[in-house]
Amino acid sequence: MKPNRLVVSADHAAGPVDERVFGGFIEHLGRCVYEGLYEAGSPKADADGCRKDVMAALKRLRMTAMRYPGGNFASGYHWQDGVGPADKRPKVRDLAWQSTEPNWFGTDEYMKLCRKMGWTPMLTANMGTGTPEEARNWIEYCNSPVGTLYSDRRAANGSDEPWGVKLWCLGNEMDGEWQLGHVPAREYAIRADQAAKMMKDTDPSIEVVAAGSCGTGMSTYMEWDREVLSYLGDRADFVSLHRYVGNREKDTPRYLATGLSVDKQIEEMDAACRFVAAKRRSKKRAFLCFDEWNVWYREMGGDGRGKFAPHLLEETYNLEDALVVASFFMSFLRHADCVKVANIAQVVNVIAPVMTRGPELLLQPIFFPFEMVSARRAGTALRTVVDGPTYETKEFGPVSFLDTGAILDGDTLHLFAVNRSTNESAPVEVDLCGRKAVSVVNAEVVAGPSPEAVNEWGKPEAVKAAPFAGVKVTEGVPSMVLPPLSFVAVTLKLGGMLHTGG
Numbered sequence: 001m002k003p004n005r006l007v008v009s010a011d012h013a014a015g016p017v018d019e020r021v022f023g024g025f026i027e028h029l030g031r032c033v034y035e036g037l038y039e040a041g042s043p044k045a046d047a048d049g050c051r052k053d054v055m056a057a058l059k060r061l062r063m064t065a066m067r068y069p070g071g072n073f074a075s076g077y078h079w080q081d082g083v084g085p086a087d088k089r090p091k092v093r094d095l096a097w098q099s100t101e102p103n104w105f106g107t108d109e110y111m112k113l114c115r116k117m118g119w120t121p122m123l124t125a126n127m128g129t130g131t132p133e134e135a136r137n138w139i140e141y142c143n144s145p146v147g148t149l150y151s152d153r154r155a156a157n158g159s160d161e162p163w164g165v166k167l168w169c170l171g172n173e174m175d176g177e178w179q180l181g182h183v184p185a186r187e188y189a190i191r192a193d194q195a196a197k198m199m200k201d202t203d204p205s206i207e208v209v210a211a212g213s214c215g216t217g218m219s220t221y222m223e224w225d226r227e228v229l230s231y232l233g234d235r236a237d238f239v240s241l242h243r244y245v246g247n248r249e250k251d252t253p254r255y256l257a258t259g260l261s262v263d264k265q266i267e268e269m270d271a272a273c274r275f276v277a278a279k280r281r282s283k284k285r286a287f288l289c290f291d292e293w294n295v296w297y298r299e300m301g302g303d304g305r306g307k308f309a310p311h312l313l314e315e316t317y318n319l320e321d322a323l324v325v326a327s328f329f330m331s332f333l334r335h336a337d338c339v340k341v342a343n344i345a346q347v348v349n350v351i352a353p354v355m356t357r358g359p360e361l362l363l364q365p366i367f368f369p370f371e372m373v374s375a376r377r378a379g380t381a382l383r384t385v386v387d388g389p390t391y392e393t394k395e396f397g398p399v400s401f402l403d404t405g406a407i408l409d410g411d412t413l414h415l416f417a418v419n420r421s422t423n424e425s426a427p428v429e430v431d432l433c434g435r436k437a438v439s440v441v442n443a444e445v446v447a448g449p450s451p452e453a454v455n456e457w458g459k460p461e462a463v464k465a466a467p468f469a470g471v472k473v474t475e476g477v478p479s480m481v482l483p484p485l486s487f488v489a490v491t492l493k494l495g496g497m498l499h500t501g502g
Helices: 052-060 072-076 107-117 132-143 149-156 185-202 223-235 258-279 319-334 367-374
Strands: 004-016 023-025 065-068 092-094 099-101 120-125 167-170 207-210 238-245 287-295 339-345 354-357 360-363 380-387 390-393 397-400 402-409 412-419 426-431 435-446 465-467 471-474 477-482 486-497
Touching (some): 023 287, 052 354, 107 120, 132 167, 185 207, 223 238, 238 339, 258 319, 287 319, 319 339, 319 367, 412 477
Parallel strands (some): 023 065, 120 167, 167 207, 207 238, 287 339
Antiparallel strands (some): 004 380, 092 099, 354 360, 380 402, 390 397, 402 412, 412 486, 426 477, 435 465
16 A cells, blocks of 8 residues: 555544543343343352452443443433332333333432442433433432432432432433333423423533434435434534444445544534524523444344243454554544544443353454553544545545544554554554654554454454554654554653754
């Protein structure tokens, strides 16, 4: 491949990186909770029933905002079913995934897990079969000092101090006809506005996420968001967007360009938010909460058939999926000015980076790009420009072989790059616009022999992050050679300006 020039300048910032972009998603779906995060009685479980090996793996990802309890599950979930003595909680039929839910894991178990893991709690209120008052009561249960009906119930259940949940979703995918309680945009907006008012009256410090149009192919796309945000006005702090992608066409080069369509979705949704704010003459615009995103296209069946913890949506990920996950993060960094929360869906077993099988645990290829970027997330995202060779795609036209991102933290620069080429290494020279690189602090790479390479039980390390020796600094100028089908993360120490003579 001909050389690539990667231009990075501290003068061209996208915005500070919000750590909540490195969030996750726990839903009562399949084996995400039971046999995943929570398995009371297992030798792997701690005193609260949470699997220590799963927690150790997820701690490596340094996740932040952890969305719970759904997802589609949230639209039929009544939070009071999941609090109080576990043996007195009702066993119910979940209509979203047609599974049996014993409610052993609920609000208090989730909050204890968040505290153990350092996660920012993010709860989804039931705007489907629930009521605005039910959502308000949940706020009181979680956030109010003792002395009222629901805060006293929390205290009786073991927590005198408020849980302090500050991030709340006003329902899930309410524009989807599959959603329990689905209504037209106007009716959802009225319901969400009523809930948001009562919730913020109970705790003015919370932020709320309006349920946005959940797919670019939906007839509701953007028009739903315009109508909902226009009605909610300044009560909406965020609007949600969802995106699942896959390689159904078996076309790896096209699939690896998916990040371009993610960029487009972000920019269109941000434009809708800006439009509503401008039309309302408001200084406040809703920011974007990408609260469901991932690769998902193989294991699509979601009928639990009345079973407890059925095996549902247990996607097996490969190397090309890992590169696409890396490209999602590149899109989030490019749009750090408007993407403030993002949650990979989900965290264990269900379309997840971590899998369990009995007492065993497996890390899927998509685990490693998340870990690599999350470890280098502190700072300000910089805009990057690539001058180099491209390839043609039917959907996107000419596409650069490189997908890149950068974060500047004082004198530390983190560089990220995906090489989309299936068969050629990519030589890259980094132009720091006059700034000098002093040294390579560390570097990692995820690569593999083919786009279909997977990690399997018995062969768990076919795809993993490894030290990367292909980067160097020569007279203050960084350069590197990226293997084909790879994602590289590099941390550089910067000095002053280059001396160019004259």
